[in-house]
Amino acid sequence: MEFEPMEDFDQKLKRSFERWPAPPDLKRRLMENRRRRKERPQWFALPFAVRVAVSLCLLAGVLAALYGGIAANQAEQRRKGEEARQQVLLALRITNHALDHMNRQLAAHNRAHQE
Amino acid sequence: MKSWIVAFVFAAAALAVPALAQTAQLPAPPPVEKDLAARASSVDEITLSKNMLAAAAALFMNSKDKDEAATSQLVERLDGIYVRDYEFAKEGQFSIEQIEQLRKYFETSDWTPIVRDRDRKTGESSDIMVKMVNGKSSGLFILDVEPKEISIVLILGPVGMEELGKLKELAFLGIMEGTHHTGPDNSK
Amino acid sequence: MAHDWQPDYEQLVDEHQSMVFSLALRMTGDRGLAEEIAQDVFLELDKRLGKIESAAHACFWLRRVAISRSADALRRRKVRGMSLWVTIEEDHGVAAEERDSPLGTRLEELLATLPEPQRAALVLRYQEELTPEEIAATLEAPLATVKSNLQRGLKLLRAKAANHLQEYVRGI
Numbered sequence: 059m060e061f062e063p064m065e066d067f068d069q070k071l072k073r074s075f076e077r078w079p080a081p082p083d084l085k086r087r088l089m090e091n092r093r094r095r096k097e098r099p100q101w102f103a104l105p106f107a108v109r110v111a112v113s114l115c116l117l118a119g120v121l122a123a124l125y126g127g128i129a130a131n132q133a134e135q136r137r138k139g140e141e142a143r144q145q146v147l148l149a150l151r152i153t154n155h156a157l158d159h160m161n162r163q164l165a166a167h168n169r170a171h172q173e
Numbered sequence: 174m175k176s177w178i179v180a181f182v183f184a185a186a187a188l189a190v191p192a193l194a195q196t197a198q199l200p201a202p203p204p205v206e207k208d209l210a211a212r213a214s215s216v217d218e219i220t221l222s223k224n225m226l227a228a229a230a231a232l233f234m235n236s237k238d239k240d241e242a243a244t245s246q247l248v249e250r251l252d253g254i255y256v257r258d259y260e261f262a263k264e265g266q267f268s269i270e271q272i273e274q275l276r277k278y279f280e281t282s283d284w285t286p287i288v289r290d291r292d293r294k295t296g297e298s299s300d301i302m303v304k305m306v307n308g309k310s311s312g313l314f315i316l317d318v319e320p321k322e323i324s325i326v327l328i329l330g331p332v333g334m335e336e337l338g339k340l341k342e343l344a345f346l347g348i349m350e351g352t353h354h355t356g357p358d359n360s361k
Numbered sequence: 362m363a364h365d366w367q368p369d370y371e372q373l374v375d376e377h378q379s380m381v382f383s384l385a386l387r388m389t390g391d392r393g394l395a396e397e398i399a400q401d402v403f404l405e406l407d408k409r410l411g412k413i414e415s416a417a418h419a420c421f422w423l424r425r426v427a428i429s430r431s432a433d434a435l436r437r438r439k440v441r442g443m444s445l446w447v448t449i450e451e452d453h454g455v456a457a458e459e460r461d462s463p464l465g466t467r468l469e470e471l472l473a474t475l476p477e478p479q480r481a482a483l484v485l486r487y488q489e490e491l492t493p494e495e496i497a498a499t500l501e502a503p504l505a506t507v508k509s510n511l512q513r514g515l516k517l518l519r520a521k522a523a524n525h526l527q528e529y530v531r532g533i
Contacts, residue, residue: 074468139231139232156315160315
C-alpha cells in the first residue's frame with residue numbers, strides 16, 4: 059500500500075475539515091426559544107424549598123376554594139331548609155287558627171240548634 | 174296485534190301520568206286573591222312544594238323540641254301546602270261573591286265538601302273539603318271566613334282531620350299563636 | 362479587559378453556531394442530531410451566560426460542551442459512522458463538489474468509522490486547529506492520551522484513505 063506523504067495528508071485533512079455552515083434557520087430557532095424561555099416563568103430555576111412552598115400554597119388555595127364551595131352550598135341548603143321550616147310553622151299556625159275559629163262556629167251553631 | 178296492545182298500554186300510561194301529576198300539584202292562585210291582597214292590611218301567602226316540605230321535615234326531625242320532631246312525621250308525608258291568610262283593617266273589605274269565587278275555584282270534582290257553615294248575620298263561613306283517591310284521603314281544604322279575616326288552607330297528601338287535630342297538642346304553635354300577623358307593609 | 366467583557370448571547374450565536382454545529386456533525390455523522398445538539402449547547406450557554414468570563418472562554422466552553430454532548434448522543438444512539446454520511450452528501454452536494462479533492466467527503470465518512478476518542482481529537486485538531494495541549498484542556502483528558510489518540514487516529518484514517526484512493530483509481 060502506498061501512502062501519500064504525511065504533510066500532504068495533513069493538508070488534505072485541514073482542507074476537508076473546514077467548518078460546515080450551520081443550518082440557515084438555526085439562529086432564528088435559538089433566538090425564538092430564548093424569547094419564549096424569558097416569557098415563561100422559570101419554575102425549575104427556583105430553589106426547591108420555594109417550589110415546595112408555592113405548591114403547598116396553591117394546594118391550600120384549591121382546598122380552601124373546594125371547602126368554601128361545599129360549605130357555601132351546605133349553608134345555602136340549611137338556609138333554604140330553615141326558610142321552609144318557618145313557612146311550614148306559619149302555615150300550621152294559620153291552619154290552627156282557622157280550625158279554632160271553625161270549631162267555635164260549629165259549637166255555637168250546635169248550641170243554637172239545641173236551644 | 175301485540176304491537177297495538179303495547180301502544181295502548183303506553184298511551185294509557187302517558188294519559189295517566191298527567192292526571193297523577195295534577196293530583197299532586199298545587200293549584201295556581203285564583204285571580205280573586207289579587208283583589209283580596211290589595212285590600213288587606215296583612216297578607217300571608219305560603220306555597221310549599223314537596224321538596225321544600227322535605228327540607229323542613231328534616232330540620233324538624235333534627236330539632237331537640239319534641240313537638241317539632243312530631244311535626245316532622247306529619248310534614249314529611251305531604252305533597253304540598255297552599256295557605257293564604259288575609260287580614261283587613263275593618264269589616265266590609267270583601268264580598269260574599271268573592272268568597273264564592275274562592276270556594277268554586279277550589280271545589281273541583283276531586284273534592285268532596287264535608288263541612289259548610291254559614292252565618293248570615295255576621296257573614297262568617299266555614300268550608301271543609303276532602304280529596305279522596307281510592308278510598309284514601311289525599312288532600313284537605315279549609316276556607317275560613319271571619320268579618321276581618323280570610324284563611325285558605327289547602328294540604329295535599331295523606332292528611333285527615335285527625336292529624337290536624339293533633340296540631341292543637343303542639344305547644345309551640347300555641348306559643349306563636351299571636352305572632353303570625355304581619356304589619357301593614359306585610360313585613361315580618 | 363476580561364472583566365469588562367459582557368456576554369452577548371446573539372453575538373455568540375452568530376460567531377459560533379457553525380463551529381458548534383460542525384463539531385456535532387462530524388462527531389455524530391447525523392445532521393438532524395447535530396442540530397439538536399447545537400440547540401442544546403446554546404440553551405446551556407444561555408443558562409450559564411453569567412459565568413462566561415471572556416470571548417475566549419465562550420469559545421472554549423462551547424467546544425467542550427459540543428464534544429461532550431455529541432459523545433453522549435453517540436453513546437445513547439450507538440450510531441454507526443459509515444451508514445450516516447449519505448445525509449451529508451445529499452445536503453452538502455454543492456459543498457462537496459467545491460472541495461479540492463474527491464476524497465473530501467470520503468474522509469468525513471472514514472472519520473466516522475474511527476473510535477470516538479480518536480475522532481474527537483482529530484476533529485478538534487483539523488477543524489478547530491487546536492494544539493494537543495488545547496485539545497487536552499477541551500476534552501479534560503491527559504495530554505499523553507490526546508497525543509496517542511491523534512497519532513493512532515491519523516494513522517488509521519490515512520490507511521483507510523489510501524485503500525479508498527486505490528479503489529477510486531481503479532474505478533475511473
